[in-house]
Ligand SMILES: Nc1ncnc2c1ncn2[C@@H]1O[C@H](COP(=O)(O)OP(=O)(O)O)[C@@H](O)[C@H]1O
């Protein structure tokens with residue numbers, strides 16, 4: 001298909017609207033402001049992280065078509081930083097400003113069942129899975145896939161939330177595991193996936209403009225702990241062939257969707273070297289925070305360029321960079337269990353060469369909550385990881 005060539009470029013000075021004012025919205029806003037754009041966000045929380053860096057914040061829920069229209073009325077283009085925004089809200093905004101990415105693409109991605117079925121239908125490599133809509137389906141899927149499985153709710157899950165694992169505890173009975181997994185799914189629809197024997201996890205970010213220009217980033221290598229990203233590094237230390245394969249899949253997914261904006265693709269690399277798509281996120285991604293320092297153009301500026309139909313920036317690696325997430329647990333005060341009033345030693349961490357601090361201004365730390373991240377640059381990817389980990393230990 002020939003991409004349309006008459007799409008308007010939305011120039012600096014225009015206003016970008018963002019569904020969601022979390023850290024991803026905040027950092028998109030900061031990058032876009034740096035280019036001279038004005039920013040409005042919509043978020044249910046008036047103290048959301050983007051609040052402090054935007055021109056205006058509409059306090060509204062994810063399914064509020066009237067307020068979504070109000071956001072779009074004040075904007076030249078509307079984008080998102082969360083998948084939870086309702087399709088009704090997206091479509092209501094689209095009457096007043098272009099919404100990028102499209103609601104058609106979001107509708108597929110925001111539901112894990114639809115997303116898996118789409119990947120399967122379009123012949124992208126994925127692991128074995130079953131869609132489940134009842135406890136009977138769940139039991140049958142667990143028995144059919146056999147062994148270890150991950151059960152994931154169809155909607156709303158992130159950072160391992162809305163997920164249950166089965167087959168990991170040799171003493172648990174099947175019925176107890178089915179009941180536990182059904183509860184983890186919130187007693188609703190989801191997918192059951194066979195647990196993959198992982199060598200590593202990588203991701204690839206792809207940007208595509210409405211005019212059809214595409215840039216595929218070098219892969220990031222991601223290390224998860226308790227199903228939450230712990231640290232990530234660009235470039236990923238993987239064979240060139242595997243990297244090329246991952247980037248090709250990313251480009252093909254973007255083209256098949258006719259993506260407008262940016263899309264992160266999480267991959268599993270199996271022990272036998274096979275690449276499987278884990279999941280998609282049509283927005284900036286935690287695993288590309290290192291792109292801000294590693295690549296010619298960081299993901300947040302690229303997001304702004306893509307939705308504004310500007311020429312995309314180069315994505316080559318300038319210097320290796322790693323990031324490590326700062327979870328709310330770091331603020332936990334062991335002397336007074338349950339309180340999160342400990343102050344991490346940022347000064348000590350910042351004394352490590354190459355290290356920078358990124359905090360999201362979240363007012364209340366909580367266990368597992370992403371409060372910020374550290375980044376580090378170095379001559380090699382390995383050294384960047386070592387530096388960021390050393391800084392973490394000093395906190
Ligand atoms: N089928 C699987 N096999 C092995 N590990 C998995 C599987 N599914 C999830 N995980 C682990 O859990 C993490 C989070 O799962 P993911 O599906 O990416 O959900 P989230 O939306 O929470 O990021 C993954 O990055 C991976 O470490």
Ligand SMILES: [Mg+2]
Nearest residue numbers: 159266278279
């Ligand atoms: Mg994930």
